[in-house]
Amino acid sequence: MKRHLVPKPNSIEVYSWKDLNVGINIEFYGRVFRIVDCDTFTRSFYANEGVKIGNAEEYPNDPFVHTRAFINMKQNPPDLAEHKNYIEVLLKGGRPNKNLKSFLDNDRKVLSFAILWQDNSYDGGDKYYRFNYFLSDNSVEVKEILKPNNGQYPFSMLLKRQKLAKTPILTHCPGMNMRDVDYYQP
Numbered sequence: 407m408k409r410h411l412v413p414k415p416n417s418i419e420v421y422s423w424k425d426l427n428v429g430i431n432i433e434f435y436g437r438v439f440r441i442v443d444c445d446t447f448t449r450s451f452y453a454n455e456g457v458k459i460g461n462a463e464e465y466p467n468d469p470f471v472h473t474r475a476f477i478n479m480k481q482n483p484p485d486l487a488e489h490k491n492y493i494e495v496l497l498k499g500g501r502p503n504k505n506l507k508s509f510l511d512n513d514r515k516v517l518s519f520a521i522l523w524q525d526n527s528y529d530g531g532d533k534y535y536r537f538n539y540f541l542s543d544n545s546v547e548v549k550e551i552l553k554p555n556n557g558q559y560p561f562s563m564l565l566k567r568q569k570l571a572k573t574p575i576l577t578h579c580p581g582m583n584m585r586d587v588d589y590y591q592p
Contacts, residue, residue, distance in 0.1 A: 407434065407435075412434055412435075415433050415436075423451075424457070426441065427441065427457075427459055427460055428441050428442065428443060428444055428459050428460035428461065428462060428463070429441065429442075429460035429461070429463055430460075440463075440466070442462065442463040442464070442465055443462040443463065444459065444462075505543060508541075508542060508543070509542045509543065512540075512541035512542040513542050514542075515540075515541045515542065516538050516539065516540055516541065517538070517539040517541065517592060518536060518537070518538050518539075519536070519537040519538075519539075520534070520535075520536060520537075521534070521535040521536070521537050521548070522534055522535075523535065533550060534550070534551040535548050535549065535550050535551065535564060536548070536549045536551055538567075539590075539592060540567070541592060543569075544569060544589060544590075544591060544592075545567050545568055545569050545570075546565065546567070546568070546569070546570045546590065547563070547565055547566060547567040547568075548563075548564040548565040549562050549563055549564065550562045550563075550564050569589045569590075570589060570590045571587050571588065571589055571590075572588045572589065572590060573588070575587060
């Protein structure tokens with residue numbers, strides 16, 4: 407409620423300080439409130455006016471707090487979490503992100519290395535690259551650093567951002583590898 411004159415229920419009169427006291431029920435706009443205590447200034451004000459104010463009461467018990475305590479005690483069986491994930495994926499929901507902590511801790515943290523390749527082929531020469539290792543998802547990318555007007559095509563991406571295996575994965579079709587793959591780490 408904003409600060410204003412509050413009308414008494416079913417009346418044209420408004421509440422005043424004389425209508426308030428500790429230990430009474432009071433109705434504002436159809437809602438009943440219980441006054442359980444007041445501060446020291448209010449007690450001294452009522453004492454100066456010669457009005458006896460009631461004793462402080464305890465707050466009433468809230469059954470919601472008791473019920474909430476029982477809900478928080480409930481524990482799901484360990485296989486229920488896997489079942490919930492399965493149902494969520496079955497219903498076309500998102501998969502739980504197990505790498506979220508790594509992403510939140512290491513987002514925008516990149517290990518960057520300057521690389522020089524001395525190409526001895528016919529049209530070779532010195533080629534400069536930037537090797538970036540992303541700590542958030544352990545992926546790498548290699549970009550060529552091109553100088554302006556050097557006569558080369560402007561395709562600077564040598565290796566797109568991906569996880570880099572220590573040994574090549576040789577399969578007939580992508581995604582058919584059944585072996586455990588060892589990827590480069592920082």
